[in-house]
Amino acid sequence: MAEALVIIPTYNEKENIENMVRKVFSLPKAFDLLIVDDGSPDGTSNIVKRLMVEFPDRLFIEERSGKLGLGTAYIHGFKWGLKRTYLFFFEMDCDFSHNPDDLVRLYEAAKEGEADVAIGSRYTKGGRVENWPVGRILMSYFASVYVRMVLWMNVKDTTAGFKCYRRIVLETLDLDNVQFIGYAFQIEMKYRAWRKKFKIVEVPITFTDRIAGSSKMSGGIFKEAIIGVLQMRVNI
Numbered sequence: 063m064a065e066a067l068v069i070i071p072t073y074n075e076k077e078n079i080e081n082m083v084r085k086v087f088s089l090p091k092a093f094d095l096l097i098v099d100d101g102s103p104d105g106t107s108n109i110v111k112r113l114m115v116e117f118p119d120r121l122f123i124e125e126r127s128g129k130l131g132l133g134t135a136y137i138h139g140f141k142w143g144l145k146r147t148y149l150f151f152f153e154m155d156c157d158f159s160h161n162p163d164d165l166v167r168l169y170e171a172a173k174e175g176e177a178d179v180a181i182g183s184r185y186t187k188g189g190r191v192e193n194w195p196v197g198r199i200l201m202s203y204f205a206s207v208y209v210r211m212v213l214w215m216n217v218k219d220t221t222a223g224f225k226c227y228r229r230i231v232l233e234t235l236d237l238d239n240v241q242f243i244g245y246a247f248q249i250e251m252k253y254r255a256w257r258k259k260f261k262i263v264e265v266p267i268t269f270t271d272r273i274a275g276s277s278k279m280s281g282g283i284f285k286e287a288i289i290g291v292l293q294m295r296v297n298i
Contacts, residue, residue: 063119064092066150066169066226069139071132072097074104075156083113083121085162091169093152096142097123098135131243132223133250140232151227160224164267168226177263178231179255181217182224188266189219205288209249212291215256218264223248231260241297246290253294 068086072079079097086095095117099107110123124142126135136153143151150172154160164182171180183189185206191199202221209220225248235254242250256262 063147064094065148066091066093066152066165067139067143067146067148068093068095068152068154068165069136069143070095070097070154070156071135071139072099072102072106072110072156073129074102075106076102076104076109078156078158079106079109080113082156082158082162083110083117086165087117087120089162089166091166093165094148095121096139097121098126098139099123100126100129100135131247132245133240133243133247136247137237137240140227140237144229144232149229151229151232153223153225153227155223159270161267161270164224164265165226167265167267168224171263171265172226172228175263176261177226178228178260179252179262180226181219181222181252181262181264182267182269183219183222183264184267184269185218186264186266189264189268190266191269191271193271194269208288209291212295213249213253215253217252217256217262220249220252221245224267224269225251227255228260231255231258234258234260241293242286242290244286246286246294249291250294250298253298257298 086093097110107123107125114121140151152165168180168182171177184191206220240250
C-alpha cells in the first residue's frame with residue numbers, strides 16, 4: 063500500500079478512465095488509486111474492474127447507485143482511505159483537465175514543503191488555463207475573486223478541484239458536517255481548512271479543458287457556489 067491515495071469520482075468516463083489509470087501508475091512516485099463511480103451507464107466501472115486484475119492492491123473501486131454529487135463522492139473516498147494507512151489524499155478529475163504529472167508536484171509541496179493542503183492553482187503566479195472560452199475563464203476567475211471578498215480567505219484559486227490533503231486535515235475536519243455536494247464543496251473544504259489554521263499552498267498548474275467525454279459543469283453549479291459562499295460566511 064502506497065502512502066498516497068488519489069481519489070477520482072467518475073460518471074460516464076469510459077473514454078478517459080483507462081488512459082488515466084495507466085498514466086497515474088506510470089508516474090515515478092507510487093500512488094494508489096480509488097475510483098468512486100456513481101453508476102455510470104457507459105460501463106466505466108467494468109473497465110476499472112478489468113484493470114484491477116492488472117493492478118492488484120493499487121487500483122480500487124467503490125460503486126454507488128446514481129449521481130449523488132461530487133462532494134459526497136470525495137467524502138466517501140476520504141472515509142475509505144482514512145480506514146487505511148494513507149498519509150496523503152488527492153482529489154483529481156478523470157478528464158485530464160488536471161495533468162497527472164502534477165500529482166508529484168502537489169505531493170512534494172505537502173511532503174517536502176510541509177503544506178497541509180496543496181492546491182493545483184490556475185490563478186497563482188505561473189498558473190494558466192488552456193482551451194477554455196474567454197467567457198468561462200472570466201466566470202471562473204471572478205468567482206474566485208467573489209469568494210475571497212466574501213470569505214476573506216487568502217487563496218487565489220478558491221474553486222480549484224485538484225488538491226492534496228495531509229491526513230491530519232481530513233481527520234480534523236468534521237466530514238459529516240460538510241454542507242455542499244456540488245461545486246461549492248471545493249470552496250467549503252478550503253474554507254474549513256483555512257478556518258482551522260492549516261497551511262494552504264498554491265502550486266501553479268496548467269488546466270486544460272477536457273478532450274473526450276462531456277463536461278459536468280452547468281449554470282446551476284455556479285449558482286450553488288454563489289449562494290453557498292454567503293451561507294458559509296454565516297454558518298461556518
